[in-house]
Amino acid sequence: MDIVCVQAVTKDYDLGQTKVHALRGIDLIIQEGEFISIAGASGSGKSTLLNLIGGLDYPTSGEIRINGECINNLHERELNRLRLNTIGFIFQSFNLIPVLNVYENIELPLLIMKGVSKRERKERVMRLIEAVGLSRQIKQRPSELSGGQRQRVAVARALVTKPRIVLADEPTANLDSVTGLEIIDLMHDINKAEGTTFIFSTHDEKIIKRADRVIYLEDGLVKKGCPGKSGETK
Amino acid sequence: MRLATLAWKNLCVEWRRALNVGSFIFFAGFFMALFTCFIGSVKTNMETAVINALAGEVRLQPAGMEKEDLFSLSGSWEEINYLTEAEMERAEKALRERINPVEVVKRVRHNVLFISDTEEVGGMILGIDPKAVSYRKALTLTAGRYLENDYEVILTETQAKNLEVQVGDTLGVLAQTKEGYTVDSALTVVGIGSVDLLNLFGYNVAYTDLRSAQELLGLTEREATDVIIYTGDKKRALETKQQLAAYFSENGLPGPTPALTTWEQTGGFIMGGINFLSILFYYFTAVLLFIISILLINIISMTVLERRRENGTLRAIGFGRMKVAWLFLQEIQLLVGFFGLLGIVAGSGVVLSLGRKPIKFGLPISYLTGRHFVFHYDPVRVFAVFCILYGVTMVVAFFPVYRATKVQPVELLKEEK
Numbered sequence: 001m002d003i004v005c006v007q008a009v010t011k012d013y014d015l016g017q018t019k020v021h022a023l024r025g026i027d028l029i030i031q032e033g034e035f036i037s038i039a040g041a042s043g044s045g046k047s048t049l050l051n052l053i054g055g056l057d058y059p060t061s062g063e064i065r066i067n068g069e070c071i072n073n074l075h076e077r078e079l080n081r082l083r084l085n086t087i088g089f090i091f092q093s094f095n096l097i098p099v100l101n102v103y104e105n106i107e108l109p110l111l112i113m114k115g116v117s118k119r120e121r122k123e124r125v126m127r128l129i130e131a132v133g134l135s136r137q138i139k140q141r142p143s144e145l146s147g148g149q150r151q152r153v154a155v156a157r158a159l160v161t162k163p164r165i166v167l168a169d170e171p172t173a174n175l176d177s178v179t180g181l182e183i184i185d186l187m188h189d190i191n192k193a194e195g196t197t198f199i200f201s202t203h204d205e206k207i208i209k210r211a212d213r214v215i216y217l218e219d220g221l222v223k224k225g226c227p228g229k230s231g232e233t234k
Numbered sequence: 235m236r237l238a239t240l241a242w243k244n245l246c247v248e249w250r251r252a253l254n255v256g257s258f259i260f261f262a263g264f265f266m267a268l269f270t271c272f273i274g275s276v277k278t279n280m281e282t283a284v285i286n287a288l289a290g291e292v293r294l295q296p297a298g299m300e301k302e303d304l305f306s307l308s309g310s311w312e313e314i315n316y317l318t319e320a321e322m323e324r325a326e327k328a329l330r331e332r333i334n335p336v337e338v339v340k341r342v343r344h345n346v347l348f349i350s351d352t353e354e355v356g357g358m359i360l361g362i363d364p365k366a367v368s369y370r371k372a373l374t375l376t377a378g379r380y381l382e383n384d385y386e387v388i389l390t391e392t393q394a395k396n397l398e399v400q401v402g403d404t405l406g407v408l409a410q411t412k413e414g415y416t417v418d419s420a421l422t423v424v425g426i427g428s429v430d431l432l433n434l435f436g437y438n439v440a441y442t443d444l445r446s447a448q449e450l451l452g453l454t455e456r457e458a459t460d461v462i463i464y465t466g467d468k469k470r471a472l473e474t475k476q477q478l479a480a481y482f483s484e485n486g487l488p489g490p491t492p493a494l495t496t497w498e499q500t501g502g503f504i505m506g507g508i509n510f511l512s513i514l515f516y517y518f519t520a521v522l523l524f525i526i527s528i529l530l531i532n533i534i535s536m537t538v539l540e541r542r543r544e545n546g547t548l549r550a551i552g553f554g555r556m557k558v559a560w561l562f563l564q565e566i567q568l569l570v571g572f573f574g575l576l577g578i579v580a581g582s583g584v585v586l587s588l589g590r591k592p593i594k595f596g597l598p599i600s601y602l603t604g605r606h607f608v609f610h611y612d613p614v615r616v617f618a619v620f621c622i623l624y625g626v627t628m629v630v631a632f633f634p635v636y637r638a639t640k641v642q643p644v645e646l647l648k649e650e651k
Contacts, residue, residue, distance in 0.1 A: 022348075057644040076493075076555065079556045080553070081552070083549075085552070089550045089551060095550075097240070097544060097547065099246075099247040099248065100240065100243060104240075108240075109551045109552055111236070112552060112557060113552075163336075232338065
């Protein structure tokens with residue numbers, strides 16, 4: 001099933017008198033349960049593409065469908081709902097709330113989710129804490145954790161709402177190579193176990209190799225001539 | 235965890251940031267409590283001065299004298315209005331039967347000419363029972379003593395200066411009796427002083443004993459120009475007036491009914507002045523509040539700006555704009571609740587400790603405060619100040635918070651990189 005469908009998407013940024021064409025016409029289809037890497041050099045448009053898929057920004061033209069629903073013209077409230085229920089985010093710099101501990105950071109999105117009881121909240125959070133291997137750090141705040149542990153918290157937070165898609169923007173960029181691979185493996189394991197679609201951007205070749213499919217971007221376009229269909233490799 | 239926990243933790247963990255905004259709210263609360271109690275005290279003290287020195291709580295006068303000027307008798311000095319013996323008797327009976335006054339003071343007010351060895355000055359003389367308590371509360375002496383015997387006078391500082399007399403000197407007084415004869419009398423200056431808070435309004439009356447004033451006007455011992463009544467509760471003035479008016483209408487004498495006025499009516503001109511002063515003070519308070527608001531907007535803007543990352547993260551994980559704004563506002567609410575209350579309590583403490591004994595002030599502040607200013611603590615005003623501070627803070631906090639949450643999440647997250 002097509003979970004993400006990107007059709008002829010462009011994104012331009014106005015920087016005063018100059019216009020930057022971040023994406024120049026992207027076509028992309030992602031199936032549910034895929035573990036995909038978006039690769040490319042810095043400035044190739046990886047983050048822009050993830051932001052558009054995540055409903056954090058609007059495309060200049062083209063159409064983005066998430067689970068069959070066009071999100072281009074969604075009202076802000078609908079986009080909030082989409083981000084809460086369907087999409088999970090993992091950021092390069094973890095973006096944890098510094099004043100909350102591990103448990104509370106993971107629990108945070110559930111506080112605004114309707115229909116989740118206190119008991120269920122606790123169950124979900126505890127299960128994920130165990131899954132990411134942070135049972136002993138449950139009361140610790142982000143400042144007391146290593147980079148890898150912080151990113152594990154971010155992974156758990158992204159998954160706690162049971163999203164169908166997890167978008168990770170260079171999730172290993174601030175980690176050493178070993179920890180980075182551990183995080184990718186953790187994401188891969190969850191992908192296999194839960195069937196959650198993972199889309200992550202990176203320019204690290206070692207990380208790219210872990211992906212089931214790689215989409216190469218260059219100057220805002222899917223790179224042609226790479227192995228696989230339409231510049232995609234598997 | 236509840237969402238409010240996030241606000242609470244933000245304040246506790248980031249206590250320096252909280253202290254930055256909180257200390258400002260604390261001082262705003264502190265000074266506003268102090269300022270409002272000062273304004274209230276000035277007003278209360280002036281009202282007390284009006285009641286004690288001029289108007290009583292209710293004043294009884296000859297018919298048609300409702301709008302008489304308190305500071306100088308209207309008309310010429312030949313024009314004499316007074317309560318007859320029959321009217322006085324009826325009034326005393328009414329007071330005895332209907333009211334239970336704390337003090338009733340018969341007075342004789344008369345325009346006279348004061349004559350010293352060197353000067354002649356026209357003015358008003360006020361004859362009063364030397365043992366009356368109320369006038370002593372209002373009149374502050376700078377020299378000499380209060381009235382004790384007949385043929386004594388207390389002059390204001392201005393009168394003493396103009397007449398070039400001192401305590402112990404004898405003063406000639408020329409007046410016209412109700413029959414039209416001119417009489418003169420000699421009064422000994424036993425005191426010099428003034429009704430502090432009424433100086434600002436030019437109150438310049440010499441006090442003498444009742445009997446001497448009656449002689450100057452040719453009145454009998456039972457006659458007076460007015461009677462002022464104290465019940466001990468100024469809020470009861472209107473009720474007292476209505477009870478007396480009802481008595482007079484039920485047991486009317488032949489001729490017009492004596493005029494009855496409450497202290498607010500009698501001291502209308504002064505009350506107008508006091509109200510003007512109050513408005514002026516409240517205007518300053520409003521300006522102060524405006525300045526506080528601008529500073530608060532800046533401080534909160536800076537605080538919110540520092541937290542763009544948090545804002546962006548919350549938006550990305552599904553928090554709506556208003557949800558994020560509400561989170562920030564909850565923090566402000568806790569801050570104003572805690573620090574505002576702390577400031578108010580501190581301000582109240584200062585007012586209460588200052589109110590334990592009169593504070594001495596010199597000119598020109600003493601025009602407003604009197605020479606011995608008494609601070610009055612008014613919990614209702616202070617509570618109102620807290621509510622205003624709370625409301626204003628929440629309203630002014632809303633704008634920077636709302637503006638911050640209006641930014642697209644992608645912009646907030648981009649900032650981080």
